[in-house]
Amino acid sequence: MAKVEMTVNGKSVSGEVEGRTLLVEFIRGKLELTGTHVGCDTSQCGACLVHVNGQAVKSCTMFAAEAEGAEVTTIEGITGKDGSLTAVQQAFQDYHGLQCGFCTPGMVMSATALLKDNPKPSEAEIREYLKGNICRCTGYHNIVKAIMAASGQDVGAIAAE
Amino acid sequence: MPKDHGIGASSKRREDVRFLTGTGNYTDDINARGQAYVHFLRSDVAHGRITNIDTTAASEMPGVVRIFTGADFEGIGSIPCGWQVTDRFGEVMHEPPHPVLAQGKVRHVGDPIAAIVADTLAEARDAAEAIELDIEELPAVVNMKDALKDDAPKVHDDLPGNLCYDWGFVEENREAVDKAIKEAAHVTTLELVNNRLIANPMEPRVALGEYNRANDESTLYTTSQNPHVIRLLMGAFVLGIPEHKLRVVAPDVGGGFGTKIFHYAEEAFCTFAARQLARPVKWTSTRSEAFMSDAHGRDHVTKIELALDKDNNFVALRTDTLANMGAYLSTFAPSVPTWLHGTLMAGNYKTPLIYVNVKAVFTNTVPVDAYRGAGRPEATYQLERVVDKAARELGVDPIALRRQNFITEFPYQTPVAVEYDTGDYPATMDKLEEIADIAGFAARRKESEAKGRLRGLGVNCYIEACGIAPSNLVGQLGARAGLYESATVRVNATGSISVMTGSHSHGQGHETAFPQVVAEMLGIPEDQIDIVHGDTARVPMGMGTYGSRSLAVGGSAMVRATEKIINKAKKIASHLMEASEADIELKDGQFTVAGTDKSVAWGDVTLAAYVPHNYPLEDIEPGLEETAFYDPSNFTYPSGAYACEVELDPETGRVTIERFSAADDFGNIINPMIVSGQVHGGIAQGVGQALMEGCVYDENGQLLSASYMDYAMPRADDVPFYSVDHSCVTPCTHNPLGVKGCGEAGAIGSPPAVINAVVDAMQSGGHDVTHIDMPASPSRVWAAMNG
Numbered sequence: 001m002a003k004v005e006m007t008v009n010g011k012s013v014s015g016e017v018e019g020r021t022l023l024v025e026f027i028r029g030k031l032e033l034t035g036t037h038v039g040c041d042t043s044q045c046g047a048c049l050v051h052v053n054g055q056a057v058k059s060c061t062m063f064a065a066e067a068e069g070a071e072v073t074t075i076e077g078i079t080g081k082d083g084s085l086t087a088v089q090q091a092f093q094d095y096h097g098l099q100c101g102f103c104t105p106g107m108v109m110s111a112t113a114l115l116k117d118n119p120k121p122s123e124a125e126i127r128e129y130l131k132g133n134i135c136r137c138t139g140y141h142n143i144v145k146a147i148m149a150a151s152g153q154d155v156g157a158i159a160a161e
Numbered sequence: 162m163p164k165d166h167g168i169g170a171s172s173k174r175r176e177d178v179r180f181l182t183g184t185g186n187y188t189d190d191i192n193a194r195g196q197a198y199v200h201f202l203r204s205d206v207a208h209g210r211i212t213n214i215d216t217t218a219a220s221e222m223p224g225v226v227r228i229f230t231g232a233d234f235e236g237i238g239s240i241p242c243g244w245q246v247t248d249r250f251g252e253v254m255h256e257p258p259h260p261v262l263a264q265g266k267v268r269h270v271g272d273p274i275a276a277i278v279a280d281t282l283a284e285a286r287d288a289a290e291a292i293e294l295d296i297e298e299l300p301a302v303v304n305m306k307d308a309l310k311d312d313a314p315k316v317h318d319d320l321p322g323n324l325c326y327d328w329g330f331v332e333e334n335r336e337a338v339d340k341a342i343k344e345a346a347h348v349t350t351l352e353l354v355n356n357r358l359i360a361n362p363m364e365p366r367v368a369l370g371e372y373n374r375a376n377d378e379s380t381l382y383t384t385s386q387n388p389h390v391i392r393l394l395m396g397a398f399v400l401g402i403p404e405h406k407l408r409v410v411a412p413d414v415g416g417g418f419g420t421k422i423f424h425y426a427e428e429a430f431c432t433f434a435a436r437q438l439a440r441p442v443k444w445t446s447t448r449s450e451a452f453m454s455d456a457h458g459r460d461h462v463t464k465i466e467l468a469l470d471k472d473n474n475f476v477a478l479r480t481d482t483l484a485n486m487g488a489y490l491s492t493f494a495p496s497v498p499t500w501l502h503g504t505l506m507a508g509n510y511k512t513p514l515i516y517v518n519v520k521a522v523f524t525n526t527v528p529v530d531a532y533r534g535a536g537r538p539e540a541t542y543q544l545e546r547v548v549d550k551a552a553r554e555l556g557v558d559p560i561a562l563r564r565q566n567f568i569t570e571f572p573y574q575t576p577v578a579v580e581y582d583t584g585d586y587p588a589t590m591d592k593l594e595e596i597a598d599i600a601g602f603a604a605r606r607k608e609s610e611a612k613g614r615l616r617g618l619g620v621n622c623y624i625e626a627c628g629i630a631p632s633n634l635v636g637q638l639g640a641r642a643g644l645y646e647s648a649t650v651r652v653n654a655t656g657s658i659s660v661m662t663g664s665h666s667h668g669q670g671h672e673t674a675f676p677q678v679v680a681e682m683l684g685i686p687e688d689q690i691d692i693v694h695g696d697t698a699r700v701p702m703g704m705g706t707y708g709s710r711s712l713a714v715g716g717s718a719m720v721r722a723t724e725k726i727i728n729k730a731k732k733i734a735s736h737l738m739e740a741s742e743a744d745i746e747l748k749d750g751q752f753t754v755a756g757t758d759k760s761v762a763w764g765d766v767t768l769a770a771y772v773p774h775n776y777p778l779e780d781i782e783p784g785l786e787e788t789a790f791y792d793p794s795n796f797t798y799p800s801g802a803y804a805c806e807v808e809l810d811p812e813t814g815r816v817t818i819e820r821f822s823a824a825d826d827f828g829n830i831i832n833p834m835i836v837s838g839q840v841h842g843g844i845a846q847g848v849g850q851a852l853m854e855g856c857v858y859d860e861n862g863q864l865l866s867a868s869y870m871d872y873a874m875p876r877a878d879d880v881p882f883y884s885v886d887h888s889c890v891t892p893c894t895h896n897p898l899g900v901k902g903c904g905e906a907g908a909i910g911s912p913p914a915v916i917n918a919v920v921d922a923m924q925s926g927g928h929d930v931t932h933i934d935m936p937a938s939p940s941r942v943w944a945a946m947n948g
C-alpha cells in the first residue's frame with residue numbers, strides 16, 4: 001500500500017492504494033464517483049474514459065499510483081455545480097445520443113476532448129475519433145449527430161430523428 | 162406540426178439527465194455495508210470430470226471468508242428452464258440438471274466450479290489460485306452434426322446423441338409439403354449458418370445479495386430485464402425462498418438485448434451465500450467472464466427449400482435446422498428455435514404449405530438463448546435469403562418476386578399457426594423504394610465501379626411477432642409462465658401520479674414514453690407522472706421487458722389501469738358538480754358537465770379522493786389507485802422492408818455499408834425519436850452480425866473470441882447514418898394503443914439486407930457466388946470471389 005494524491009474534479013484527494021489498483025478502481029471505489037464505468041478488461045470499450053491533465057485517458061489502462069499529482073476530470077466534474085449540462089451533454093439529450101446510458105459518460109468525455117482539439121470535426125473525423133468507445137445501443141447515428149450539433153454544425157439534413 | 166407532448170411527441174428523455182451527469186444508479190454502483198466479494202473459479206476446459214478439489218490451503222489465504230464448491234449445493238435446486246418443448250413424437254424435451262456450481266463434471270469453458278468469498282476482490286482472486294483442482298479432461302463436442310452421432314461424447318452422461326428435442330411444425334403438413342416440393346416447377350435450396358453471437362450489453366452482469374436475519378428477508382440487486390421473473394425462478398425453484406421474503410431489484414441496467422432475461426447461477430449464488438454468511442456478497446462480471454458466462458445467441462445451421470410454381474408463386478417451404486443449446490438449457494432457450502422461429506416462417510408471403518423441423522442439440526459450449534429478435538431473425542434471414550436466391554435463379558427482380566407473393570388481405574391465417582391482424586407490405590416496400598432511392602442505385606453503382614469497387618444492393622422484408630401471448634395459449638406450447646403484464650396507477654392527493662409497471666427499462670426510455678400515454682389520457686402535463694419499475698418491493702407484479710413487449714403489453718396494462726382511474730375520478734367529479742356521471746367529460750385536465758360551463762380541475766378531484774369531506778362515501782371508497790393486468794389476445798405483427806447498399810473492394814474483400822434504409826410499420830407510435838433510436842441500434846447489431854461478429858470455438862471447445870480484441874463489435878466508423886421511416890401505420894387491432902413493438906425490428910431486418918447486398922456486389926463483378934455465410938469478413942469475401 002502506498003499513498004497517492006491527485007486533484008479530481010478540482011478537489012485534492014488522497015488514498016492508500018496497492019500497486020495494482022487501477023485509476024478507475026480508485027475513482028469508483030475510493031472516491032465513490034460511479035459515473036465512470038467499466039465495460040471491459042482489455043482497454044477496448046472506453047466506458048472508463050476520463051481526462052488526465054487535459055488528455056482523454058482510459059482510466060482502466062492506468063494505475064492509480066501513476067496519477068500521482070495529476071489533474072483528473074470525470075463526468076461528474078464537467079457538469080455545472082447547479083446541475084447544468086455542457087453543450088455536449090445537452091446535445092446528447094436533444095438528439096437522443098444515449099439509450100441505456102452505460103457508455104455515455106465515456107462518450108461524453110471523449111466527445112468533449114475531441115471538440116477541444118477539433119472544434120468542427122467532420123462526420124468521418126468523429127467516427128474515427130470514437131473508435132475507442134463502444135456503444136451497443138444507439139448504432140452511433142445519434143451520437144455522431146449530437147457531436148456535430150454540439151460543435152454548431154447544421155444537422156437538419158441528416159435523416160430524421 | 163409535430164406534437165410537443167403526449168402521444169406522438171418526440172419528448173426528450175428525462176432519464177438522460179442522470180446518465181449524462183454520471184448519476185445513474187447501476188447495480189455495480191450499489192455497495193452494501195460490510196459486503197464481501199465473490200470470485201468464481203471457472204473451468205478452463207470444455208468437458209471434464211472433477212477428480213479432486215481441495216480448498217484447504219486457499220481457505221487460509223488472507224481475507225478469505227469462505228470457499229463454496231458444488232458440494233455446498235447438494236440438495237439445492239437446479240437453475241430452472243422456463244419452457245418445455247414437446248417433440249414431434251409427443252415426448253417432452255430432455256432437461257438435464259443445471260447446478261449452481263459444477264457437480265462432478267464441467268461442461269463448458271466458463272462453467273463455475275468454486276466460489277471464493279473474501280473481504281476484497283483481489284483477495285478472492287488470489288485465493289482462487291491456491292485451490293487445488295484436478296480435472297480429467299474428456300473429449301469435447303462442439304460441432305452440432307458431430308454431437309448427434311451415436312458415438313459422440315456425451316455432454317450429459319444419460320443422454321446419448323445429445324439431442325434435446327426433434328420438433329416438427331406443423332407435423333400434419335409434413336407429407337403435403339414434401340409432395341409439393343417434389344412436384345414444383347422450381348425449387349431453390351440454400352444451406353446457411355446463422356452465426357453464434359454474444360449479446361454484449363455494455364454493462365457486464367452484476368449481482369449483490371443481502372440478507373436480513375431479523376426478518377429473514379433476502380434482497381438481490383441484479384442486472385435483469387425482469388426482476389419479478391428472477392424472484393419467481395430463483396425463489397421457488399432454486400433456493401426455496403417465498404416471494405414475501407425475497408426482494409429483487411434491477412436498478413438502472415446498461416442494456417440487455419435478451420441476455421439479461423435469464424436467471425443465472427451467479428444470482429442464486431450471491432443470494433444463497435449472503436444467507437449462509439449473514440453478510441452481503443457481491444459479484445461483478447469482468448468482460449472476459451461475460452464472454453464465457455452470459456448466454457450466447459443464434460447458432461443455427463439450416464437447410465431451406467422454397468418451391469415455386471411456373472408463375473413464380475411460392476407453393477411450399479421446408480426448413481431443417483440444427484439449433485445449438487450449449488451445455489445446459491438456459492431459461493427460455495427451448496422456445497427460441499421452435500415457437501419464436503417456426504411460427505414466423507411464412508414471413509410476409511402467402512406460401513400455403515410450410516414445414517419446419519428443428520433439432521436442438523447439446524454441446525460443450527456456453528448455453529444459447531434469446532438474443533435481440535430471438536428466433537425471428539433466424540427465420541427472417543433464411544427466408545429472405547432463399548427468396549433472393551430464387552429471384553436470381555429465375556432471373557426476376559427480387560423486389561417484384563416479393564411483391565407478387567405478398568400477403569395482402571388481413572386478418573391472415575398462416576399455415577404456421579399464427580394470425581396476422583394487420584399490415585400493408587406493399588406500402589412499406591413503396592416507402593422503402595422512395596427513401597432508399599432504389600431508382601438511383603444504377604447510377605451509384607457506376608460511380609463505385611469507376612473507383613474500382615463493386616456495389617451491391619440488398620433488399621428484404623420482415624415480419625415480427627411481438628408481445629408473445631395469450632397466456633393460456635403459450636401455456637399449451639410449453640411456457641411455464643404467464644405472459645401478461647401489470648400496472649398500478651397511483652394518483653396522489655395533489656394530482657401527481659406514480660405508475661408502477663412490470664415492464665423494465667434498460668435503455669428503451671419508458672420513463673419518458675409511458676408518461677406520454679397517461680398524460681394524453683388525462684390531459685395533464687407529462688412531468689406530473691413518474692414511472693416506477695425494476696423493484697419487486699415497489700411494483701406488485703411484472704413479467705419484464707423482452708420480445709418488444711413493453712408498450713404493447715405493459716403499456717396496455719397501464720392504459721387499462723388509467724381507464725379505471727378515469728372512471729372513478731368521473732364519479733367523484735359528478736358528485737362534486739352534482740351532475741350525472743354520464744355527462745362528465747375529461748379534457749385537458751378539467752372535468753366538465755357536458756353542455757354547461759361547470760367544471761372542476763383534476764387536482765380538485767384527486768384531493769377530494771384523499772380528503773373525502775364532500776364525497777360519495779356510500780358509493781365508492783376514498784383513494785385513487787388502480788391496478789390492471791393485461792393479457793393480450795394475440796401477438797402483434799410489426800413488419801417492414803429494408804435496403805442495404807454496400808461497396809466491396811475486390812482487392813481486399815472488404816465490405817463497407819454505404820447506405821442503409823428501413824421502412825417499418827410499428828402501428829401507432831408514442832415517441833418517434835425513441836422509436837428511431839431503437840431501429841438504429843438494431844440495425845447496427847444486425848450489420849455487426851452480417852459483417853463482423855462471430856463467436857468462435859476451436860474443436861476442443863476453447864472459446865477463441867473471448868474479448869473485444871477477438872470479438873469484433875461494430876464501432877462508430879463501421880456504420881453510416883441510417884435512413885429510417887415509420888410513417889406506414891396499420892394499427893394493431895387488439896390492443897388499446899394500436900401499437901406493435903419496435904425493439905427488435907432493426908436486428909431482424911438487417912442481416913439479410915446486408916448479405917443480399919454482398920452477394921449482389923460479388924455477382925455484379927462476374928463472380929458466380931450464390932451465398933456467403935455471416936460474418937462476411939474480408940477474408941471470407943475474398944476467398945468466395947477468388948475460389
Ligand code: FES
Nearest residue numbers: 039040045046060
Ligand atoms: S473499461 Fe476501460 S476501456 Fe473498457
Ligand code: FES
Nearest residue numbers: 099103135136137
Ligand atoms: S447507450 Fe447503451 S451502450 Fe451506449
